[in-house]
Amino acid sequence: xxxxxxxxxxxDRLDTALxxxxxxxxxxxxxxxxxxxxxxxxxxxxxxxxxxxxxxxxADAVKxxxxxxxxxxxxxxxxxxxxxxADTAEDANRIISQIAEQTRSKKIVKSKSMTAEEIHxxxxxxxxGLEVTETDLGEWIVQLRKEGPSHMVMPAIHLSRHQVAELFxxxxxxxxxxxxxxxxxxxxxxxxxxxxxxxxxxxxxxxxIAETGTLGIVTNEGNARLxxxxxxxxxxxxxxxxxxxxxKDALSINRILPRNATGQAITSYVTWxxxxxxxxxxxxxxxxxxxxxxxxxxxxxxxxxxxxxxxxCVRCGACANVCPVYRMVGGHRMGYIYIGAIGLIxxxxxxxxxxxxxxxxxxTNCGACKAVCAGGIxxxxxxxxxxxxxxDELGHPLKSLLLGxxxxxxxxxxxxxxxxxxxxxxxxxxxxxxxxLPMIFSKDHNFRILPAITDKPFRDRFESLCSPVKKxxxxxxxxxxxxxxxxxxxxxxxxxxxxxxxxxQVEFPMDQSCCGLPALMMGEKQAAVxxxxxxxxxxxxxxxxxxxxLCASCASHLKNHVPDLVENYAAKEAAQFSEKIMVLSxxxxxxxxxxxxxxxxxxxxxAFHSPCHLCRGLGIRTDPKTVIAHSGHDYVKTDEExxxxxxxxxxxxxxxxxxxxxxxxxxxxxxKSGATLLVTECPGCVMQLEGGALKQNRxxxxxxxxxxxxxxxxxxx
Amino acid sequence: xxxxxxxxxxxEKASLVAAIVHEVPxxxxxxKKTVELCLEKDLCxxxxxxxxxxxxxxxxxxxNLEPEVYDALQLLCKKNGITLIxxxxxxxxxxxxMGVxxxxxxIAETGTLVLNSDSEETRLSTMLCETHVAILKxxxxxxxxxxxxxxxxxMVKKPSSYTAFxxxxxxxxxxxxxxxxxxxxxLALHILxxxx
Numbered sequence: 001x002x003x004x005x006x007x008x009x010x011x012d013r014l015d016t017a018l019x020x021x022x023x024x025x026x027x028x029x030x031x032x033x034x035x036x037x038x039x040x041x042x043x044x045x046x047x048x049x050x051x052x053x054x055x056x057x058x059a060d061a062v063k064x065x066x067x068x069x070x071x072x073x074x075x076x077x078x079x080x081x082x083x084x085x086a087d088t089a090e091d092a093n094r095i096i097s098q099i100a101e102q103t104r105s106k107k108i109v110k111s112k113s114m115t116a117e118e119i120h121x122x123x124x125x126x127x128x129g130l131e132v133t134e135t136d137l138g139e140w141i142v143q144l145r146k147e148g149p150s151h152m153v154m155p156a157i158h159l160s161r162h163q164v165a166e167l168f169x170x171x172x173x174x175x176x177x178x179x180x181x182x183x184x185x186x187x188x189x190x191x192x193x194x195x196x197x198x199x200x201x202x203x204x205x206x207x208x209i210a211e212t213g214t215l216g217i218v219t220n221e222g223n224a225r226l227x228x229x230x231x232x233x234x235x236x237x238x239x240x241x242x243x244x245x246x247x248k249d250a251l252s253i254n255r256i257l258p259r260n261a262t263g264q265a266i267t268s269y270v271t272w273x274x275x276x277x278x279x280x281x282x283x284x285x286x287x288x289x290x291x292x293x294x295x296x297x298x299x300x301x302x303x304x305x306x307x308x309x310x311x312x313c314v315r316c317g318a319c320a321n322v323c324p325v326y327r328m329v330g331g332h333r334m335g336y337i338y339i340g341a342i343g344l345i346x347x348x349x350x351x352x353x354x355x356x357x358x359x360x361x362x363x364t365n366c367g368a369c370k371a372v373c374a375g376g377i378x379x380x381x382x383x384x385x386x387x388x389x390x391x392d393e394l395g396h397p398l399k400s401l402l403l404g405x406x407x408x409x410x411x412x413x414x415x416x417x418x419x420x421x422x423x424x425x426x427x428x429x430x431x432x433x434x435x436x437l438p439m440i441f442s443k444d445h446n447f448r449i450l451p452a453i454t455d456k457p458f459r460d461r462f463e464s465l466c467s468p469v470k471k472x473x474x475x476x477x478x479x480x481x482x483x484x485x486x487x488x489x490x491x492x493x494x495x496x497x498x499x500x501x502x503x504x505q506v507e508f509p510m511d512q513s514c515c516g517l518p519a520l521m522m523g524e525k526q527a528a529v530x531x532x533x534x535x536x537x538x539x540x541x542x543x544x545x546x547x548x549x550l551c552a553s554c555a556s557h558l559k560n561h562v563p564d565l566v567e568n569y570a571a572k573e574a575a576q577f578s579e580k581i582m583v584l585s586x587x588x589x590x591x592x593x594x595x596x597x598x599x600x601x602x603x604x605x606x607a608f609h610s611p612c613h614l615c616r617g618l619g620i621r622t623d624p625k626t627v628i629a630h631s632g633h634d635y636v637k638t639d640e641e642x643x644x645x646x647x648x649x650x651x652x653x654x655x656x657x658x659x660x661x662x663x664x665x666x667x668x669x670x671x672k673s674g675a676t677l678l679v680t681e682c683p684g685c686v687m688q689l690e691g692g693a694l695k696q697n698r699x700x701x702x703x704x705x706x707x708x709x710x711x712x713x714x715x716x717x
Numbered sequence: 718x719x720x721x722x723x724x725x726x727x728x729e730k731a732s733l734v735a736a737i738v739h740e741v742p743x744x745x746x747x748x749k750k751t752v753e754l755c756l757e758k759d760l761c762x763x764x765x766x767x768x769x770x771x772x773x774x775x776x777x778x779x780x781n782l783e784p785e786v787y788d789a790l791q792l793l794c795k796k797n798g799i800t801l802i803x804x805x806x807x808x809x810x811x812x813x814x815m816g817v818x819x820x821x822x823x824i825a826e827t828g829t830l831v832l833n834s835d836s837e838e839t840r841l842s843t844m845l846c847e848t849h850v851a852i853l854k855x856x857x858x859x860x861x862x863x864x865x866x867x868x869x870x871x872m873v874k875k876p877s878s879y880t881a882f883x884x885x886x887x888x889x890x891x892x893x894x895x896x897x898x899x900x901x902x903x904l905a906l907h908i909l910x911x912x913x
Contacts, residue, residue, distance in 0.1 A: 138891030222902035270882035
């Protein structure tokens with residue numbers, strides 16, 4: 001089953017998708033529409049509380065899976081259902097084809113089941129000479145096209161009505177008009193016959209209620225009802241992760257699943273099946289009903305302390321709906337069978353590292369998926385864990401290995417940066433930018449103008465910028481991060497002026513190094529652990545109240561991930577360290593005092609790009625905007641304020657084509673707002689946005705927040 | 718939530734999914750309305766012309782009505798040239814004009830109807846018809862699914878329990894995310910709210 005696709009081939013597929021105008025428009029419209037409809041769907045409830053509740057229900061169910069399974073089985077048997085347990089995909093396929101054989105079923109109708117896709121059930125049954133017809137409209141379309149679904153709940157979202165009309169014309173051997181209502185009618189006619197002729201119906205289930213032995217199926221079209229009512233045999237294929245204890249739990253999932261999936265309060269049909277119902281064509285007028293419970297690695301996942309939460313997924317597909325990469329390239333390039341963020345993770349478990357190894361890198365780590373996940377899964381973190389795991393298994397690529405090794409050795413790393421600063425001279429032509437890219441980059445990377453490495457990093461400037469403060473109002477240490485230390489020291493210099501004006505005593509421990517996020521992004525977990533530990537050590541004995549950084553990515557990594565990474569080595573120190581981390585806007589608002597910011601006479605219409613690691617990573621949304629407003633600039637809200645800029649560190653290097661398109665979409669949105677200034681609070685975002693704005697000759701400037709702020713009174717020293 | 722509010726919430730939410738709600742005093746008026754709706758309706762499209770002989774008469778399937786209610790409807794149908802059936806719904810796979818069912822519950826929060834039934838006839842009558850007429854007593858409306866979990870529990874304890882939560886007509890947005898009604902099941906849903 002495993003195919004070996006090279007990274008280049010994978011990227012070519014991405015590029016083809018990027019050139020597909022219909023797909024691009026369809027995905028973009030969907031992303032925009034989904035955002036609004038989800039908000040509307042949850043208007044009457046506290047969405048975070050509902051997510052918490054569902055996550056807890058699922059987490060508990062994963063823990064008690066064995067008990068729930070045996071409870072369900074005994075109930076189901078009582079109710080007259082035959083239950084089968086399948087350890088592997090092959091077992092499940094075999095069991096189902098045997099049921100077909102025993103019941104002399106030749107024709108099968110199916111309602112949509114991702115689990116059946118997972119085990120390639122159709123292929124298996126067709127190889128046994130059985131006729132299988134998908135009855136969900138989208139699923140039927142992709143079946144006819146011999147494709148897989150490109151979204152968990154909207155399988156044919158990548159296709160236009162014209163493509164469907166062409167397909168249906170072929171199927172019916174008659175020209176079909178591309179009007180959607182007509183196409184739906186074609187399906188209604190064609191599939192009705194299939195239901196009537198079918199000997200066996202196969203469904204999945206969205207949940208299995210242990211207490212009552214009930215399967216729940218959530219659909220809009222009503223096809224699952226026909227599939228489980230007309231044929232004389234009903235087989236339900238159910239992953240063991242679908243078990244929940246009670247009806248109440250099932251109702252909680254009902255509340256969130258359709259709202260999160262498509263922004264519907266509820267789907268047209270929710271079907272609960274607790275036993276074999278009447279079937280007038282079956283012996284004794286009772287349908288034969290089978291449930292095949294599938295393990296296929298789930299039990300092992302359930303026992304894994306890190307990955308158990310994967311099974312909290314309710315398969316709503318929301319992680320794809322909000323993913324900036326999915327929005328650009330669609331589902332067939334964002335999953336193997338399972339799509340979206342969850343697909344990047346489960347592909348590894350269900351379909352192997354060969355199928356997962358490229359996919360898992362196609363993540364900007366923006367955290368949009370985590371913010372909407374109905375099961376409360378920390379998707380971005382698990383994607384990184386999988387990335388690291390795959391590299392441990394298949395071998396670390398040279399470039400990530402080198403990066404890991406280099407980051408672990410701060411002195412070597414910084415020496416390299418200084419050497420690079422000299423080596424780039426022929427490329428800068430005396431400007432602060434690289435006028436052409438060094439040979440190691442390909443042409444694809446030329447979508448933004450990259451800044452040059454400074455000839456004097458912040459660490460070399462610090463001493464001259466720092467003079468002792470009499471009676472300091474507060475003591476802080478700066479965590480510079482590599483980019484601001486070596487590329488944008490001016491961001492930190494601007495901040496130093498603010499600190500001085502406010503009487504803040506500043507320290508800069510020289511042993512600090514990269515925060516470790518780039519290593520994690522490249523799948524070098526051990527290197528991330530090592531630099532995490534050395535940073536903790538570098539700040540350990542300082543007498544400071546806060547550690548302030550101007551980089552949202554560093555802040556979120558240091559606060560949220562470092563404690564987890566070094567848990568087994570320095571848990572207590574890490575907690576003390578991460579507690580002190582603050583980003584600039586937060587520090588100004590909460591500690592330093594906003595009155596130390598001068599009201600500018602030179603106000604500009606200012607859009608804000610909220611870095612992913614700021615708004616979602618740290619939950620900071622108002623601080624930067626309060627600061628902008630106080631500085632005298634006119635803040636203007638943009639539709640995509642919280643959408644990723646496409647930087648993602650190594651992401652933009654690995655996937656320049658996708659990165660460029662995400663960036664362009666972002667810049668379009670800013671331009672639409674009429675802003676003349678775009679401000680953000682992360683040097684990575686500045687690099688991406690400024691580089692893109694320059695390259696594309698956009699009519700607005702890009703600045704770091706610190707650069708638009710001036711102290712209300714000059715330095716006190 | 719008081720009864721009036723409950724009813725209006727139910728109506729509001731059901732209308733959001735394009736269900737058409739009619740309030741009628743009692744079952745007699747509900748039957749009258751049913752026949753009226755059937756007469757207004759076009760003949761249904763025969764989806765399987767090779768299997769099902771096209772008839773000139775409109776068909777209503779009403780398998781789960783109480784015998785005396787069924788008889789009353791039969792009388793009305795005869796008067797209006799409509800065929801009323803309660804069996805062999807399966808033998809009309811090409812489609813029938815109308816399925817009429819009495820529902821167990823309504824859920825105001827989402828405008829949902831609940832129908833629990835082991836009977837193939839009852840279930841098929843809600844699936845193979847072009848118009849589904851659902852009769853619901855206002856006293857059977859509950860505020861949320863969550864607060865009726867005990868009632869649902871009792872429901873699924875019945876042997877061979879098959880419970881449908883129906884909200885609006887059969888729909889799909891699988892082609893270009895454009896909403897289209899009636900992909901497999903009914904093209905329209907009428908809800909007749911009756912007093913007790």
